[in-house]
Amino acid sequence: MDSHVKVLGWLWIIIGALGLVGALCAFVSIAGGGLISGEQEAIIATSITATVIGSLVFLLSIPNIIAGIGLLKFKAWARILAIILGILNLLAFPIGTALGIYTLWALLNKETLPLFESEA
Numbered sequence: 001m002d003s004h005v006k007v008l009g010w011l012w013i014i015i016g017a018l019g020l021v022g023a024l025c026a027f028v029s030i031a032g033g034g035l036i037s038g039e040q041e042a043i044i045a046t047s048i049t050a051t052v053i054g055s056l057v058f059l060l061s062i063p064n065i066i067a068g069i070g071l072l073k074f075k076a077w078a079r080i081l082a083i084i085l086g087i088l089n090l091l092a093f094p095i096g097t098a099l100g101i102y103t104l105w106a107l108l109n110k111e112t113l114p115l116f117e118s119e120a
Contacts, residue, residue, distance in 0.1 A: 013069065022061075088100075
């Protein structure tokens with residue numbers, strides 16, 4: 001189960017990093033659309049929208065990276081965080097569902113618990 005936890009850690013980091021890239025792409029494309037139009041009202045509206053959407057996606061991606069790093073270090077709090085994130089990702093079909101199922105299977109397994117108890 002040691003290798004499953006490490007794979008999960010890297011998967012959560014990758015998903016989080018992809019979210020950060022997505023946040024940047026969303027910000028650039030939304031704000032860029034307003035700049036291309038050249039209209040002052042469009043620039044203001046798209047800048048605000050880009051900031052809100054980009055910030056929201058950015059903030060939602062950070063816990064994934066934190067959970068991944070914690071799992072790689074076998075921290076007990078990271079196990080709990082990853083389980084919560086796994087449950088929330090079950091609705092994000094198909095990638096989130098697969099990651100959520102794998103997370104729940106690996107981290108709720110009886111063989112996995114001793115890996116996180118040695119932290120104390």
